[in-house]
Amino acid sequence: MGDAKRVRSVAVVGAGAAGAITAAALKAENYFERIQVFERRETPGGTWIFDSDPKPSLAIRPGRLPPDVDPPLEIPKELPQVTAPNRQERFSKTPIYNSLTTNVPDIAMCFSDRRFAYGPFAPHYVPRQYVENYFSQHKTDDLLVLNTTVEDITKLKDPSPSSSSSSSQNQNGRERWQLTLRKYDPARHVDVWWQETFDAVILANGHYSVPYIPHVPGLEEYIQKFPGRVMHSKYYRSPLPYAGKRVLVVGNSASGHDLTAELVSAAALPVLQSRRTPSRWDGAAPPPGIAWKPVIRSYLPASGRILFADGTHADDVDVVVYCTGYKTSFPFWDGERGENGGPLWDYGADKLARAYWHTFFRDHATLGIVGLPRALTFRSFEYQAIALARLFSGRNAAPLPPDAEQERWERDRLDRVRRRGTKFHDVQWETGETFEWLEGLFRIAGLGTLKGDGRVPPALTEELIWAVEHVRKYPEPGKGGEGYDNEESGDAERDVVVSGEIEKAGAARDGDWVLVERQHKDLLAFI
Numbered sequence: 001m002g003d004a005k006r007v008r009s010v011a012v013v014g015a016g017a018a019g020a021i022t023a024a025a026l027k028a029e030n031y032f033e034r035i036q037v038f039e040r041r042e043t044p045g046g047t048w049i050f051d052s053d054p055k056p057s058l059a060i061r062p063g064r065l066p067p068d069v070d071p072p073l074e075i076p077k078e079l080p081q082v083t084a085p086n087r088q089e090r091f092s093k094t095p096i097y098n099s100l101t102t103n104v105p106d107i108a109m110c111f112s113d114r115r116f117a118y119g120p121f122a123p124h125y126v127p128r129q130y131v132e133n134y135f136s137q138h139k140t141d142d143l144l145v146l147n148t149t150v151e152d153i154t155k156l157k158d159p160s161p162s163s164s165s166s167s168s169q170n171q172n173g174r175e176r177w178q179l180t181l182r183k184y185d186p187a188r189h190v191d192v193w194w195q196e197t198f199d200a201v202i203l204a205n206g207h208y209s210v211p212y213i214p215h216v217p218g219l220e221e222y223i224q225k226f227p228g229r230v231m232h233s234k235y236y237r238s239p240l241p242y243a244g245k246r247v248l249v250v251g252n253s254a255s256g257h258d259l260t261a262e263l264v265s266a267a268a269l270p271v272l273q274s275r276r277t278p279s280r281w282d283g284a285a286p287p288p289g290i291a292w293k294p295v296i297r298s299y300l301p302a303s304g305r306i307l308f309a310d311g312t313h314a315d316d317v318d319v320v321v322y323c324t325g326y327k328t329s330f331p332f333w334d335g336e337r338g339e340n341g342g343p344l345w346d347y348g349a350d351k352l353a354r355a356y357w358h359t360f361f362r363d364h365a366t367l368g369i370v371g372l373p374r375a376l377t378f379r380s381f382e383y384q385a386i387a388l389a390r391l392f393s394g395r396n397a398a399p400l401p402p403d404a405e406q407e408r409w410e411r412d413r414l415d416r417v418r419r420r421g422t423k424f425h426d427v428q429w430e431t432g433e434t435f436e437w438l439e440g441l442f443r444i445a446g447l448g449t450l451k452g453d454g455r456v457p458p459a460l461t462e463e464l465i466w467a468v469e470h471v472r473k474y475p476e477p478g479k480g481g482e483g484y485d486n487e488e489s490g491d492a493e494r495d496v497v498v499s500g501e502i503e504k505a506g507a508a509r510d511g512d513w514v515l516v517e518r519q520h521k522d523l524l525a526f527i
Ligand SMILES: Cc1cc2nc3c(=O)[nH]c(=O)nc-3n(C[C@H](O)[C@H](O)[C@H](O)COP(=O)(O)OP(=O)(O)OC[C@H]3O[C@@H](n4cnc5c(N)ncnc54)[C@H](O)[C@@H]3O)c2cc1C
Pocket: 013, 014, 015, 016, 017, 018, 019, 038, 039, 040, 041, 045, 046, 047, 048, 092, 095, 096, 097, 101, 102, 103, 104, 109, 148, 149, 150, 151, 204, 205, 206, 207, 208, 332, 370, 371, 372, 376, 377, 378, 527
């Protein structure tokens, strides 16, 4: 970047693990004049903050996506401004339940320069304390702006029409980002609104906030007929409220697995579990107290009956707990505003729009995102954060490839994940994709300076790799706790698709068929 284009100020959105490492990486560059980390909660920690009272549990809107359920707030016309406090739900509480422990060995989950207090699998408050401490240990706690929600991010239009700079830059030749911020002032019970401008923005806003419940025929009517009967795992805290109740859990990923296992101790048996795809830890038959069902075909509100894809049914279900995951939400991004140039997220393909390497944006050189891929969590955020910090300080070892190459990467990846039947941002471990991805970030970042400015991307050590492949929270039936062996598990791999849902293959969305080569849960698919 030429001098006039240098990034001097950076805003980070979110103070979870991704925000913590991003702040540390930016600060380590010893280059930026202003770094601010905006966090809507009262403390850093992100997902790992425990909200013992998960309310409000909202009206359930099956099949609805974040643009519908998590719309932007109306921004006051004049800023700065003080208004009555916002009443619209922003999904800022977390899904942590009482008994939750981490599911990735701590050596692979934590950042490279600090271990968790203990491991390998720690209670939820350990990573929360870790994230909070990480800010103070790196003296980035003074960069935090807490209780402050980023309500809008707009790339500014070029203020001088005669300027020879590109339309996305201001007259100094820099891209500039205007953030609209809202801080709740508890002493006065008001929202304070204002705006700030930065040279660059890094999104670290997480993607497990807005719960998702799929559309199923009859479900909306069933919810109306039986209010409170259908819920999402985000609002589950313990098995106590389900004592003696007949429960149907939908989903068998980490939440579905944990909740079903825990509910066996309290609910009426068997606990029913509806599965679409067998998980690695499912085995050939359900554990005692659990009965497996395929996907739900429909709800019959008149009788309360629930029909499954194999023609069987369940009556007298007291609670249906949807453990069907979350949808990424960017309510602060209006594609029509300023030079934003379109949406950030493509809900059809369930991926970032016009992005590169899960981290960079083809249309916005000074925008980045940390924490999105389903991969090693904290540790992979570290590579993303260092690459972005180095890129913005102009000290990166390798430039990003030209736009055409970035576009080719996006096309090739789409093609690959469609054939494989996985999601765009699921970065697999067993196929070597994680290594390829981190290596790419490693190369872009390169070293810091001789004087010690800038973090150096860490090594993925043998010890770490061994832990990922051998230290398991969930035993895998028939695998003796050892690494996954494809030949040995050939049958399990073929025994995959339970559902008749075409959408799962990621194929039919565009109306064209794609042959899914194999559909097998990656070693880290549960992360
Ligand atoms: C129930 C559950 C269990 C999990 N267990 C594991 C596990 O065992 N191991 C593992 O590796 N991973 C686990 N994960 C994944 C977990 O999300 C990651 O470990 C990691 O915490 C993600 O960090 P993040 O910073 O990207 O996102 P988050 O932790 O979600 O942090 C994002 C932050 O951004 C803030 N924010 C969002 N929007 C705004 C805005 N507009 N303005 C200001 N602030 C904003 C949020 O309040 C939040 O604090 C789990 C996830 C869930 C939901």
